[in-house]
Amino acid sequence: MTTPGARxxxxxxxxxxxxxxxxxxxxxxxxxxxxxxGAVVVTGGLGGVMAGATEGARESGGLTLALLxxxxxDGTDATVAVPTGLGEARxxxxxxxxxxxxxxxxxxxxxxxxxxxxxxxxPVVCLGGWRVSDAAGADLALPRASSAPQAVTLxxxxxxxxxxxxxx
Amino acid sequence: MTTPGARxxxxxxxxxxxxxxxxxxxxxxxxxxxxxxGAVVVTGGLGGVMAGATEGARESGGLTLALLxxxxxDGTDATVAVPTGLGEARxxxxxxxxxxxxxxxxxxxxxxxxxxxxxxxxPVVCLGGWRVSDAAGADLALPRASSAPQAVTLxxxxxxxxxxxxxx
Amino acid sequence: MTTPGARxxxxxxxxxxxxxxxxxxxxxxxxxxxxxxGAVVVTGGLGGVMAGATEGARESGGLTLALLxxxxxDGTDATVAVPTGLGEARxxxxxxxxxxxxxxxxxxxxxxxxxxxxxxxxPVVCLGGWRVSDAAGADLALPRASSAPQAVTLxxxxxxxxxxxxxx
Amino acid sequence: MTTPGARxxxxxxxxxxxxxxxxxxxxxxxxxxxxxxGAVVVTGGLGGVMAGATEGARESGGLTLALLxxxxxDGTDATVAVPTGLGEARxxxxxxxxxxxxxxxxxxxxxxxxxxxxxxxxPVVCLGGWRVSDAAGADLALPRASSAPQAVTLxxxxxxxxxxxxxx
Numbered sequence: 251m252t253t254p255g256a257r258x259x260x261x262x263x264x265x266x267x268x269x270x271x272x273x274x275x276x277x278x279x280x281x282x283x284x285x286x287x288g289a290v291v292v293t294g295g296l297g298g299v300m301a302g303a304t305e306g307a308r309e310s311g312g313l314t315l316a317l318l319x320x321x322x323x324d325g326t327d328a329t330v331a332v333p334t335g336l337g338e339a340r341x342x343x344x345x346x347x348x349x350x351x352x353x354x355x356x357x358x359x360x361x362x363x364x365x366x367x368x369x370x371x372x373p374v375v376c377l378g379g380w381r382v383s384d385a386a387g388a389d390l391a392l393p394r395a396s397s398a399p400q401a402v403t404l405x406x407x408x409x410x411x412x413x414x415x416x417x418x
Numbered sequence: 419m420t421t422p423g424a425r426x427x428x429x430x431x432x433x434x435x436x437x438x439x440x441x442x443x444x445x446x447x448x449x450x451x452x453x454x455x456g457a458v459v460v461t462g463g464l465g466g467v468m469a470g471a472t473e474g475a476r477e478s479g480g481l482t483l484a485l486l487x488x489x490x491x492d493g494t495d496a497t498v499a500v501p502t503g504l505g506e507a508r509x510x511x512x513x514x515x516x517x518x519x520x521x522x523x524x525x526x527x528x529x530x531x532x533x534x535x536x537x538x539x540x541p542v543v544c545l546g547g548w549r550v551s552d553a554a555g556a557d558l559a560l561p562r563a564s565s566a567p568q569a570v571t572l573x574x575x576x577x578x579x580x581x582x583x584x585x586x
Numbered sequence: 587m588t589t590p591g592a593r594x595x596x597x598x599x600x601x602x603x604x605x606x607x608x609x610x611x612x613x614x615x616x617x618x619x620x621x622x623x624g625a626v627v628v629t630g631g632l633g634g635v636m637a638g639a640t641e642g643a644r645e646s647g648g649l650t651l652a653l654l655x656x657x658x659x660d661g662t663d664a665t666v667a668v669p670t671g672l673g674e675a676r677x678x679x680x681x682x683x684x685x686x687x688x689x690x691x692x693x694x695x696x697x698x699x700x701x702x703x704x705x706x707x708x709p710v711v712c713l714g715g716w717r718v719s720d721a722a723g724a725d726l727a728l729p730r731a732s733s734a735p736q737a738v739t740l741x742x743x744x745x746x747x748x749x750x751x752x753x754x
Numbered sequence: 755m756t757t758p759g760a761r762x763x764x765x766x767x768x769x770x771x772x773x774x775x776x777x778x779x780x781x782x783x784x785x786x787x788x789x790x791x792g793a794v795v796v797t798g799g800l801g802g803v804m805a806g807a808t809e810g811a812r813e814s815g816g817l818t819l820a821l822l823x824x825x826x827x828d829g830t831d832a833t834v835a836v837p838t839g840l841g842e843a844r845x846x847x848x849x850x851x852x853x854x855x856x857x858x859x860x861x862x863x864x865x866x867x868x869x870x871x872x873x874x875x876x877p878v879v880c881l882g883g884w885r886v887s888d889a890a891g892a893d894l895a896l897p898r899a900s901s902a903p904q905a906v907t908l909x910x911x912x913x914x915x916x917x918x919x920x921x922x
Contacts, residue, residue, distance in 0.1 A: 329817070330794065332850075336510075337510075337538075338537055339507050339672070358534075361529065366506055369525075380551065381550070381553075385549075481665070500683045501682055503841050503843070675847075678840075695869070697886065698870045716886055716894070719885050
């Protein structure tokens with residue numbers, strides 16, 4: 251939860267080394283816009299979308315937090331890097347650290363973070379990426395954005411709404 | 419990994435209290451068949467599909483392991499109950515404990531376990547439940563079964579194949 | 587907490603490969619006596635004291651649970667083996683899984699488990715091992731046993747007392 | 755491990771609300787000196803020694819990281835706050851995040867962090883606090899400092915030595 255006046259924490263999740271150039275470019279835009287808005291950008295600390303969001307945020311002077319799966323801080327230039335040594339269990343920490351999750355692109359790791367966020371009541375916005383439908387074929391409507399600026403606007407609105415009503 | 423001759427560990431994942439009666443009945447069948455085949459049945463220790471699989475396995479004299487999110491062992495009658503106190507992070511442990519995952523029905527928690535399994539190379543079989551498609555709309559083919567016996571046959575085949583080729 | 591009538595879970599903690607032959611022999615006795623008393627024996631799944639306690643319990647037909655630091659089940663013959671992949675963070679799970687902790691011998695890993703148990707209100711009994719004193723030199727009285735039978739009697743008493751008064 | 759030229763991360767561990775005024779004052783001094791030396795100060799995010807170290811570091815313009823046991827960021831004014839939701843398992847993360855640990859005062863939680871650090875090869879310096887001796891009564895020599903400046907000098911030397919020889 252965001253204390254009124256405090257910086258929001260937004261996790262930017264997405265594929266690592268397998269990310270497409272478009273996803274990485276979108277992640278950089280997202281990171282830049284979030285930093286400009288004063289958000290702390292949280293990632294899983296690896297390459298692709300994670301590195302893109304971190305770099306974008308740093309270019310705008312933003313504060314970035316990397317929660318790494320391994321036991322070394324190497325390979326990220328986040329402001330603060332935490333080598334968790336938990337492997338994929340760090341995905342849970344990425345979600346817990348965040349007031350909202352912005353997913354750029356799709357992968358199984360990304361989907362695990364979206365699902366964990368939905369399971370635990372953390373708002374999610376998707377920019378591109380996979381789709382999930384129930385057994386009857388109905389789309390499990392995630393808020394979807396069609397551009398980086400729209401995604402950032404939407405995710406910050408969700409944080410504001412949540413901080414007014416939720417206390418997790 | 420299963421040592422040759424050792425019992426396979428199969429995680430049965432699915433919705434808890436929100437599970438449909440059909441899902442719970444299928445989970446009980448799955449539990450019974452897995453126990454009969456000598457598998458250890460691993461669950462997240464709550465109600466619905468988890469309780470159904472545990473009860474089915476116990477009815478057949480099987481060994482069951484519950485990895486609970488909270489700090490109490492109450493509420494499961496698994497042979498061995500581990501109160502992890504990790505919340506949804508125990509989903510990662512459910513997947514790590516298993517040679518394969520059998521998902522019955524759909525929920526965000528269930529989807530997180532399927533995604534974590536796919537991310538870490540643990541085979542998954544789905545009986546009912548949600549569907550995942552990529553940005554282009556292509557189904558991300560999970561092995562899908564249409565009955566409890568077929569699901570169990572399929573998941574045990576995947577364990578056998580994996581134990582021959584993988585060493586995780 | 588132990589539900590009245592349920593089996594107590596007792597963690598036997600102690601050094602792994604560096605354990606002395608005396609510690610391993612004591613751990614085997616402890617495991618045998620705990621199993622005879624109907625307790626589930628929980629360990630960290632490695633060698634030395636952990637393997638000794640597991641073997642002793644199995645010789646008496648007891649139920650054993652190994653919570654391993656790595657991602658493989660190999661190397662333990664516990665009834666149920668959980669490869670947590672959490673490294674030393676699994677020490678917390680060993681303590682959480684237990685109604686009481688019985689420490690045989692001393693090591694830094696063992697001391698971490700004793701300290702975590704004391705921190706979280708899980709009763710501890712020590713058979714040999716290290717001593718802890720405060721800044722003024724006063725012994726931080728842990729219940730200490732001088733033999734395996736005495737240690738087991740004491741730890742089971744503590745479980746009984748705790749199950750009457752605590753609800754964790 | 756510290757990349758040459760990178761900021762060292764030093765965990766300041768110690769009792770929370772039960773800390774003595776002297777321990778809190780020492781923690782504030784330690785935090786200030788570490789920040790002045792360019793270190794990132796890592797704590798468990800609660801009161802007492804943790805709050806003292808965080809405040810001292812912030813007064814000197816330092817970067818601080820709080821790894822909290824609960825699921826809320828409230829109650830710390832660290833630069834970056836991570837609500838882990840892991841309870842005492844976050845002690846492992848505090849140690850993993852650090853190039854070295856500086857313990858101020860004694861408690862069971864503090865002792866668990868010292869033991870986990872020793873177990874995993876992270877250097878430890880103690881300022882006051884408890885003592886640990888082996889079964890024969892020999893002191894398990896931790897580097898001990900007698901003042902905050904000496905403790906900080908010593909811990910930064912240990913980080914430098916470790917970064918030259920270790921790669922964890």
